[in-house]
Amino acid sequence: MRILICDDNPLIQETLSDYLTEFFQKKHSIDLEMAFFPTGEALLGDTDQQDIVFLDIEMPGVNGVFVGNELKKRNRNLIIFVVTSYLEYLDEAMRFQVFRYLSKPIEKHRLFRNMEDALRLYYSANTYFLLETKQKNIRVALDDIVCVEAIGRQICVHTTSSDQQSVHSFKYWQEQLLVYPNFYQTHRSYLINMKYVSSFDKTTVQLNCIHLNAYLTRRNYVPFKQTYLRYLESIR
């Protein structure tokens, strides 16, 4: 994972670096690389992999809003934290999707909590599966899987672009997907990606992007509601 820190204040760069190092010490499976940039122009000149960016808005030279916008155009999955000492309302000025606003001085526990959410989003966007069907093998991003449905003996994997009949069993998909916090089993025949839930009631979960209503068992309604709301909190 490559994290970029763009701030003209070396103290802020150092603080963020220390905090992030401490945070990732507990995440042994992640190979972390950090890069530091004093200006927006320098950041825009970087062409390597960019996963997470900490961007100061108030920098000399190129406007932070412009930089953020350009970075998002290049990589829509880029996670951008806006770091600012300016307490006034900023969102109106932002033309790109800001993941979180962090105000200076940076609070460690707040940064850690937001980094947990950022990591969840990062894995969701950067994990791929090999979906084996009878005719071919398709590489599918975890984020693109909307729902896995068991129809009799057949397992249908609904993605954002198509529906595919998987050769693997429902149990295989349970083992693969339920380790990710955005997947939930609402019924013995349905595994859904909470990212695509548009509404739900006591018996069904509506996934409008593929016009599918997944069943929800009554005893699962309260646990699902709790899990879904906590999921929404993590991606807010």
Added chain:
Amino acid sequence: MEIAIVYILVYIVEALILFLYCNRLFLPQKDKTAFFITYFLGYLSLFVVSNFNIFWLNTLAFCLINAFIIFFLYEASPSQAFFHALIITVCMGMSELVIMSAISHFSYNFYQSVSFFQRVCILSVTSKILFFVMMYHFSNFWMRKKSNYHSMDYESIIMTLIPLFSFWIMITLAFICSTTALSVSVDRMISVSSFLLLLVNLLIWDIYQIMQHRNTEYTQMQLQLQKEYDQKQYHETILKQDEEQRILIHDMKQHLQSLAALNQKKEHEKIDSYLNQLIASNSLQSPVSVCDHDLMNQIIYRYQRMCQEKQISLRTDIRKNCLHFLTDSELTSLFCNLLDNAFTAADYSAGTYIHLSIRRHEESQSYIIAMVNSCRNNPFPSNDRKLYTTKKSKKYHGFGLKSIQKIVDGHNGSMEIYYDDDMQEFHTILMLK
């Protein structure tokens, strides 16, 4: 003559039931005199028509006259007036049929053994009670469909027990009348009692409505007072800050002289500390806008000041256009209650925090409000969903959360609260459509 009096009373009760039904659903568009005259003339016509004893004529007249009353007196279109008049007519017919068959089930020789006068009294009172209950629940149904608040009125469902008990009393009276030879005076007493029973039912429901209305008014008044208090606090804070700034400017010369003296003595640490104190001084702070909603800015500013005094860090992340779907009273009630609870929970040591974020979730077309605050102790001591209060009054608490829940329900939303033991944080998540 007595039968005629009974019928007049029955028509008065029907008019009253129609009046209560229409007042719940429609806005009046005429004055009280017009109301009285229209109802009087309408139901007088019905009384006259009923003397012809033609069933279809009675039914048609009932439907048309009610439709006219609704259309003329209330803000209702002709189709609405006709629709509701039809509902009322059907309910009237059903209530009478149900009571007639129910009474004959309990007392098979009721129609043979009881006098005509008694039969009319008992049947009409019982059927009007049923008619009233049906109309009340129908009006509840239409009101819930129209309004933003979709929560069930559980109290009115429980109050339905009163008419049910009344039915049983009426059936008992019918049974007594049909099996026992009663004197004329006892007969009359039973007839009067049955009408009084009907009046009692109507009075109870009417008083319930009045109390609900008063409760709503009281709540609105409290919200208004809260909003005014917030504005007053905000303006007082501005004035106080203005005053402090003037004093600071006035003292500026003295501060500069002190700094110059410290500089001559080369006491750099003291200069540093002195400067930090001045920078952090409240008099140099100005209110900040944290979002695009003025009232929300006022509320947040008030809590920021409170948090500053207690050294609680309050951070917000409120995205654009996320609050305009809430009314001012909902906004005040929701966020003041959320922040009050968070402030109380976090007020145990310096360095605690409250983080509030609000943003839109496009997929579900809803707004997500998430608040995290420091909380020393797990407020779910027994691992069930019941929150434990630290307030002195154990009886009168929980109204803040109830108020929040009501607003959430009103927006077809959901609420989740949980405690993170590792981080000692309390999380509140609201999803509002």
